[in-house]
Amino acid sequence: MKSSKPLWRISVLTTVEAEDAVSELLATMLGVAVAAYFNLETQTSHVSVFMDQGKFVSKVVRDEIAAGLKRIKGFGLDIGPGEIEIARVKREDWAESWKRHFKPIIIRVQRGQVAGNQGKAAARPAVVPQYRSLLVKPSWSKRRPAKNQPVVILDPGLSFGTGQHPTTSFCLHEITRCLGYGTKPSFLDIGTGSGILAIAAAKLGYTPVHAFDFDPDAVRVAHENIRKNKVTGRIQLTRGDVTKLSLRPARQYDVVCANLISNLLINERCRIVKRMKPGGTLVLAGILASEFAEVERAFASLKLKLHSRRVEKEWCSGSFCFI
Numbered sequence: 001m002k003s004s005k006p007l008w009r010i011s012v013l014t015t016v017e018a019e020d021a022v023s024e025l026l027a028t029m030l031g032v033a034v035a036a037y038f039n040l041e042t043q044t045s046h047v048s049v050f051m052d053q054g055k056f057v058s059k060v061v062r063d064e065i066a067a068g069l070k071r072i073k074g075f076g077l078d079i080g081p082g083e084i085e086i087a088r089v090k091r092e093d094w095a096e097s098w099k100r101h102f103k104p105i106i107i108r109v110q111r112g113q114v115a116g117n118q119g120k121a122a123a124r125p126a127v128v129p130q131y132r133s134l135l136v137k138p139s140w141s142k143r144r145p146a147k148n149q150p151v152v153i154l155d156p157g158l159s160f161g162t163g164q165h166p167t168t169s170f171c172l173h174e175i176t177r178c179l180g181y182g183t184k185p186s187f188l189d190i191g192t193g194s195g196i197l198a199i200a201a202a203k204l205g206y207t208p209v210h211a212f213d214f215d216p217d218a219v220r221v222a223h224e225n226i227r228k229n230k231v232t233g234r235i236q237l238t239r240g241d242v243t244k245l246s247l248r249p250a251r252q253y254d255v256v257c258a259n260l261i262s263n264l265l266i267n268e269r270c271r272i273v274k275r276m277k278p279g280g281t282l283v284l285a286g287i288l289a290s291e292f293a294e295v296e297r298a299f300a301s302l303k304l305k306l307h308s309r310r311v312e313k314e315w316c317s318g319s320f321c322f323i
Contacts (some may be wrong), residue, residue: 185254195222212240
């Protein structure tokens with residue numbers, strides 16, 4: 001029997017730039033999963049938690065959140081309105097609200113678009129099949145995939161990535177693009193979060209697929225999403241720290257994704273690049289547009305050139321290959 005008790009919703013109105021930081025603030029402070037969505041009309045992000053316990057809903061909590069937002073602003077992030085809203089909502093209203101905001105996403109690669117280099121020995125670049133695409137949808141969506149279209153099922157309510165964020169969307173596009181016809185390239189996901197990129201790679205046919213994250217909560221969430229998508233045997237997921245990676249890796253990969261903050265990408269670029277095969281592709285995301293040029297210069301020092309990039313809102317992501 002479903003509970004009829006109302007839920008308390010605690011929300012912060014912020015920017016896409018500060019969405020991840022605000023999500024981490026609420027998750028750490030309140031100890032519950034966080035959900036976020038971007039409102040196209042207002043160009044603002046709504047970061048929310050839903051709780052049973054009314055005892056957490058108080059002026060003290062509001063003041064603590066406000067202090068946390070002030071700290072985030074002090075780090076140089078634009079928090080936008082920074083408005084805090086606490087309201088009591090019906091459970092059915094909560095459930096239906098996410099269904100309105102989270103719609104299926106289709107990642108498409110144009111017909112005949114050339115995939116990334118798959119090795120120096122290749123006689124010619126691999127061409128993506130005519131209808132190469134990927135469907136990412138929440139579990140309640142009734143949308144049916146096209147013929148031969150892999151499906152990734154991921155629900156909101158977890159703060160580690162659902163494909164809605166511009167940087168995640170770019171990574172999904174590049175993973176789809178880099179899959180040459182008839183090939184099964186290897187894939188490494190550094191900072192896997194929800195596991196969405198690793199799951200997509202496994203569904204598209206990459207093998208092996210390895211992923212890791214430093215955050216134990218992210219690893220737990222990713223394990224659950226991998227199980228729900230029925231790709232448990234096709235992904236090796238571990239907890240790991242990019243700053244502790246060996247500079248002499250036992251394996252290199254055709255495609256490496258690193259969706260991390262720019263400082264971490266720059267400082268650990270040698271460890272990241274060492275995991276690329278000659279002729280491989282490196283996808284970097286999670287970078288503020290104002291910081292992308294510095295990231296590009298850092299990786300250029302390791303003989304990597306920018307292949308493609310996308311700027312969306314405050315974010316910039318890029319795909320790199322060896323010169």
